[in-house]
Amino acid sequence: MIGATPAPGAGRPVIAITTGEPAGIGPEISLRAAWAMRREVNCVLLGDAAFLALTASLLDPDIKVAALSTMALRNGGLPQFGPDRLTVIDVPLVAHVRPGILDRANGRAVLATLDLAVEGIEAGWFEAMVTAPLQKSTINDAGVAFSGHTEYLAEKTATPLVVMMLAGELDQSAVAGGTALRVALATTHLPLRAVADAITFDALGRVLDIVDADLKRKFGVQVPRILVAGLNPHAGENGYLGREEIDTIAPALAAARARGIDARGPYPADTLFQPKYLRDADCVLAMYHDQGLPVLKYATFGRGVNITLGLPLIRTSVDHGTALDLAAQGLGLADCASMEQAIRCALEMVAAQHSPS
Ligand SMILES: NC(=O)C1=CN([C@@H]2O[C@H](COP(=O)(O)OP(=O)(O)OC[C@H]3O[C@@H](n4cnc5c(N)ncnc54)[C@H](O)[C@@H]3O)[C@@H](O)[C@H]2O)C=CC1
Numbered sequence: 001m002i003g004a005t006p007a008p009g010a011g012r013p014v015i016a017i018t019t020g021e022p023a024g025i026g027p028e029i030s031l032r033a034a035w036a037m038r039r040e041v042n043c044v045l046l047g048d049a050a051f052l053a054l055t056a057s058l059l060d061p062d063i064k065v066a067a068l069s070t071m072a073l074r075n076g077g078l079p080q081f082g083p084d085r086l087t088v089i090d091v092p093l094v095a096h097v098r099p100g101i102l103d104r105a106n107g108r109a110v111l112a113t114l115d116l117a118v119e120g121i122e123a124g125w126f127e128a129m130v131t132a133p134l135q136k137s138t139i140n141d142a143g144v145a146f147s148g149h150t151e152y153l154a155e156k157t158a159t160p161l162v163v164m165m166l167a168g169e170l171d172q173s174a175v176a177g178g179t180a181l182r183v184a185l186a187t188t189h190l191p192l193r194a195v196a197d198a199i200t201f202d203a204l205g206r207v208l209d210i211v212d213a214d215l216k217r218k219f220g221v222q223v224p225r226i227l228v229a230g231l232n233p234h235a236g237e238n239g240y241l242g243r244e245e246i247d248t249i250a251p252a253l254a255a256a257r258a259r260g261i262d263a264r265g266p267y268p269a270d271t272l273f274q275p276k277y278l279r280d281a282d283c284v285l286a287m288y289h290d291q292g293l294p295v296l297k298y299a300t301f302g303r304g305v306n307i308t309l310g311l312p313l314i315r316t317s318v319d320h321g322t323a324l325d326l327a328a329q330g331l332g333l334a335d336c337a338s339m340e341q342a343i344r345c346a347l348e349m350v351a352a353q354h355s356p357s
């Protein structure tokens with residue numbers, strides 16, 4: 001948890017990487033990013049040790065891995081290896097991995113890596129967790145109701161509400177507090193039909209509180225400026241295209257402003273994402289997944305980071321999915337830039353939590 005005893009890392013921060021869906025690109029990008037960054041960060045990979053060792057040897061014979069069982073970890077803690085090898089904590093899969101082909105038999109093992117990462121942060125072995133993409137449908141197929149890491153980690157840590165935020169570096173300059181575009185979501189993985197009902201005065205107020213607090217605490221933004229999108233076309237067109245803006249969103253923003261939060265809007269979502277608005281903002285709050293993320297991904301896909309705000313631990317992830325199509329074609333095709341960014345972002349958040357506020 002934030003503020004827990006620093007993990008043992010021989011000088012390097014220790015970060016757990018859950019290696020994700022084994023039939024996707026998660027194992028490859030985890031290994032490649034962890035190896036490339038091994039001198040600055042001790043990335044401990046959580047996944048099937050034999051499968052990861054085989055993948056590493058096929059990717060690059062220079063990559064050395066040292067496997068540890070969960071029992072050894074629990075009994076003796078994390079060994080202090082140097083940067084000449086990657087530590088893998090063995091979370092065995094059940095079924096043989098066929099790249100690009102999903103197998104529900106492995107769903108629970110993937111989930112077990114998330115549980116171990118949380119356990120390890122609570123125990124002080126790891127300072128943060130970075131998650132490679134998993135296949136949400138496979139976890140459900142394995143019999144566990146699952147809509148995403150975001151919701152799972154909230155439940156696991158007994159956190160009543162968390163916020164999904166993606167951030168990416170733009171090519172253009174002078175936008176959104178420099179070159180970063182941050183898009184937070186008022187709702188996470190919900191069917192579109194359920195979105196309007198989920199946006200209540202209380203829920204929106206709590207989302208704004210979390211975005212404001214975490215941008216200050218974890219990103220060092222002193223007074224976060226949050227631009228809030230409406231839900232309906234043209235932000236409801238004065239009530240003629242929907243009343244959520246008038247009845248719920250504007251009152252929630254007014255109440256947030258009264259609490260000292262710089263929340264502006266609601267603005268029409270289709271015109272909000274322009275440099276002239278974004279350059280005076282630190283974050284855009286979109287009302288739902290596919291209102292905000294396509295914009296962010298269009299601008300920064302492959303180098304963005306997904307951050308869960310409001311958790312009592314640091315969790316970042318990539319901006320993409322399992323890319324089964326690439327995995328099926330073999331190793332070496334996936335871009336691991338987003339994974340490296342996610343690790344870098346976690347490192348910055350670890351540093352921010354240690355620095356005096
Ligand atoms: N954080 C997580 O665990 C996430 C998991 N997912 C899961 O991934 C599954 C597949 O999602 P899709 O919508 O197909 O998106 P996707 O991101 O897996 O793939 C979309 C396209 O982008 C390409 N692509 C993705 N990552 C790439 C990389 N690192 N390098 C090069 N090309 C890359 C793929 O080849 C594909 O053409 C979903 O069903 C969902 O379960 C999706 C998003 C996040």
Ligand SMILES: NCC(=O)COP(=O)(O)O
Pocket residue numbers: 147148149150151293306317
């Ligand atoms: N599109 C982003 C996404 O689906 C991330 O989900 P999560 O697994 O990080 O909750």
